[in-house]
Amino acid sequence: MGGPRFEPVRTVRAYERIVEQIEEAVESGGLPPGARLPSERELMAQFGVSRSTVREALRVLQSRGLVRSRPGDPNGAEVLPFSPAALHKSMTTLARVDELSLGELVQFRMVLDASANLLAARLRTDAELAEMDAAIGRMREAVGAGYDAFSAADVAFHDAVARASRNKLIQICTDVVRSIVLGLIAGKIAGSDDREALMLQSIRHHEEVLAAVRAGDGPLAARLSRRTMYDYYVGYVPAGERAALRALLE
Amino acid sequence: MGGPRFEPVRTVRAYERIVEQIEEAVESGGLPPGARLPSERELMAQFGVSRSTVREALRVLQSRGLVRSRPGDPNGAEVLPFSPAALHKSMTTLARVDELSLGELVQFRMVLDASANLLAARLRTDAELAEMDAAIGRMREAVGAGYDAFSAADVAFHDAVARASRNKLIQICTDVVRSIVLGLIAGKIAGSDDREALMLQSIRHHEEVLAAVRAGDGPLAARLSRRTMYDYYVGYVPAGERAALRALLE
DNA sequence: CTAGTGCACTGGTCTGACCAGTAGGCTACG
DNA sequence: CGTAGCCTACTGGTCAGACCAGTGCACTAG
Numbered sequence: 009m010g011g012p013r014f015e016p017v018r019t020v021r022a023y024e025r026i027v028e029q030i031e032e033a034v035e036s037g038g039l040p041p042g043a044r045l046p047s048e049r050e051l052m053a054q055f056g057v058s059r060s061t062v063r064e065a066l067r068v069l070q071s072r073g074l075v076r077s078r079p080g081d082p083n084g085a086e087v088l089p090f091s092p093a094a095l096h097k098s099m100t101t102l103a104r105v106d107e108l109s110l111g112e113l114v115q116f117r118m119v120l121d122a123s124a125n126l127l128a129a130r131l132r133t134d135a136e137l138a139e140m141d142a143a144i145g146r147m148r149e150a151v152g153a154g155y156d157a158f159s160a161a162d163v164a165f166h167d168a169v170a171r172a173s174r175n176k177l178i179q180i181c182t183d184v185v186r187s188i189v190l191g192l193i194a195g196k197i198a199g200s201d202d203r204e205a206l207m208l209q210s211i212r213h214h215e216e217v218l219a220a221v222r223a224g225d226g227p228l229a230a231r232l233s234r235r236t237m238y239d240y241y242v243g244y245v246p247a248g249e250r251a252a253l254r255a256l257l258e
Numbered sequence: 259m260g261g262p263r264f265e266p267v268r269t270v271r272a273y274e275r276i277v278e279q280i281e282e283a284v285e286s287g288g289l290p291p292g293a294r295l296p297s298e299r300e301l302m303a304q305f306g307v308s309r310s311t312v313r314e315a316l317r318v319l320q321s322r323g324l325v326r327s328r329p330g331d332p333n334g335a336e337v338l339p340f341s342p343a344a345l346h347k348s349m350t351t352l353a354r355v356d357e358l359s360l361g362e363l364v365q366f367r368m369v370l371d372a373s374a375n376l377l378a379a380r381l382r383t384d385a386e387l388a389e390m391d392a393a394i395g396r397m398r399e400a401v402g403a404g405y406d407a408f409s410a411a412d413v414a415f416h417d418a419v420a421r422a423s424r425n426k427l428i429q430i431c432t433d434v435v436r437s438i439v440l441g442l443i444a445g446k447i448a449g450s451d452d453r454e455a456l457m458l459q460s461i462r463h464h465e466e467v468l469a470a471v472r473a474g475d476g477p478l479a480a481r482l483s484r485r486t487m488y489d490y491y492v493g494y495v496p497a498g499e500r501a502a503l504r505a506l507l508e
Numbered sequence: 509c510t511a512g513t514g515c516a517c518t519g520g521t522c523t524g525a526c527c528a529g530t531a532g533g534c535t536a537c538g
Numbered sequence: 539c540g541t542a543g544c545c546t547a548c549t550g551g552t553c554a555g556a557c558c559a560g561t562g563c564a565c566t567a568g
Contacts, residue, residue: 035354058522071318079550080530098344104285116427119373130505177366255380308553329519330561
């Protein structure tokens with residue numbers, strides 16, 4: 009030992025260098041959302057590579073949701089505002105390939121929603137309370153109108169709570185995980201016979217949660233929200249996984 | 259209104275179709291990790307497109323962490339086991355471009371870690387307890403040895419807790435968010451004067467958390483873990499954001 | 509039996525071309 | 539003078555064919 013410690017050289021593809029440079033420019037704010045990249049032919053001159061290489065770099069950036077290109081657009085690729093689409097994609101992949109069970113997903117939603125409620129109870133504004141109230145109103149109206157309308161109102165309620173938590177990470181993860189869960193149980197719902205009873209129960213539960221948030225009782229709101237979600241989804245979760253969900257209920 | 263509702267046609271790029279097909283094969287298990295894709299020249303025959311198109315598709319799949327290709331490999335691209343690398347990448351991007359503050363990240367870690375502890379207290383095995391114990395032991399040894407060793411032991415402890423929660427989503431998000439947080443505060447640490455005091459306090463806190471987990475008291479473990487993390491990171495969080503963190507402490 | 513050498517093949521990159529789109533200027537018509 | 543429509547100069551999407559450096563494997567010479 010001793011002497012100079014050599015480290016293995018990592019050959020870096022040309023297109024990767026391009027990705028890095030553009031990514032850096034976007035993330036540092038040098039290329040704000042809405043800005044345009046030069047055209048591919050221009051980029052190939054600036055980077056001193058061929059168009060194939062430029063295009064491979066753009067494909068990567070595009071798959072990460074950083075830019076979008078449109079054929080014929082004389083302005084070149086457009087820098088996009090961040091969207092959790094890439095996050096969503098990778099989490100969906102995770103759910104599909106890595107045996108992520110419905111139980112784990114619901115459990116994670118319980119964790120997120122409970123935390124959102126805990127924070128919302130302390131930080132919510134009157135406008136946000138009104139928003140939650142309105143969402144519950146729409147849930148009530150949608151009982152006879154079918155699952156889609158009901159689910160949309162339900163989503164709106166939880167979104168309002170997540171926003172009131174003031175934590176973007178909670179908002180985004182809530183959004184991503186929820187859409188995966190809804191995708192997994194889609195189709196298993198329409199056939200349910202006691203659907204209306206479940207809706208009415210869910211509305212009652214949401215009202216209790218909202219009351220706790222309004223009263224500023226975070227721990228209570230968190231506990232109630234876990235219970236609400238458990239009752240709403242437990243029917244879709246395999247019996248063997250339900251114990252793990254119950255572990256989150258005091 | 260009425261009549262047939264037309265929806266805008268979405269032109270689908272050729273490379274996107276290829277991505278979809280291969281993605282589907284990977285996610286459905288038709289191409290398990292370790293399997294090899296045909297070579298690019300073979301793929302271009304199978305899909306009936308040019309090599310550039312095949313390559314753009316492979317770049318996308320590669321940036322999503324599904325496959326890896328290596329020049330000269332006579333077997334073609336390799337299908338990878340899922341790794342949260344893509345998740346990590348998009349969350350890092352989120353943190354950089356979307357003004358994700360350190361406060362939000364730490365708050366999210368508190369949520370995740372508390373939930374992991376809550377679950378771990380109910381589900382942990384003796385082996386996992388031993389692992390946590392060993393990690394605290396390494397933290398103790400590392401007090402004099404510098405921040406890196408201490409931090410590594412600390413990470414090991416939280417990883418053990420996350421694994422004991424039996425929820426992969428919690429494990430992965432914990433891992434991703436932690437590395438972002440550590441990246442953000444890297445460098446602000448070495449200079450700290452009261453570093454050793456902070457370490458000793460942290461060890462004491464971890465011991466209390468472990469005791470609660472061992473006793474099976476989930477709510478207590480959750481509360482203590484939030485406090486532990488708050489005390490450890492509050493010094494790096496801007497004063498204006500600390501109130502939001504305290505909202506998570508009862 | 510082994511050490512070494514080719515060879516056939518891989519992915520990475522380049523060149524140059526064609527096509528279908530788009531935007532914006534130009535023209536001819538009202 | 540105003541506008542509808544065309545024209546052109548671009549764009550990105552795709553293709554074909556080529557070269558190179560690197561790899562694994564079979565074959566061969568010792």
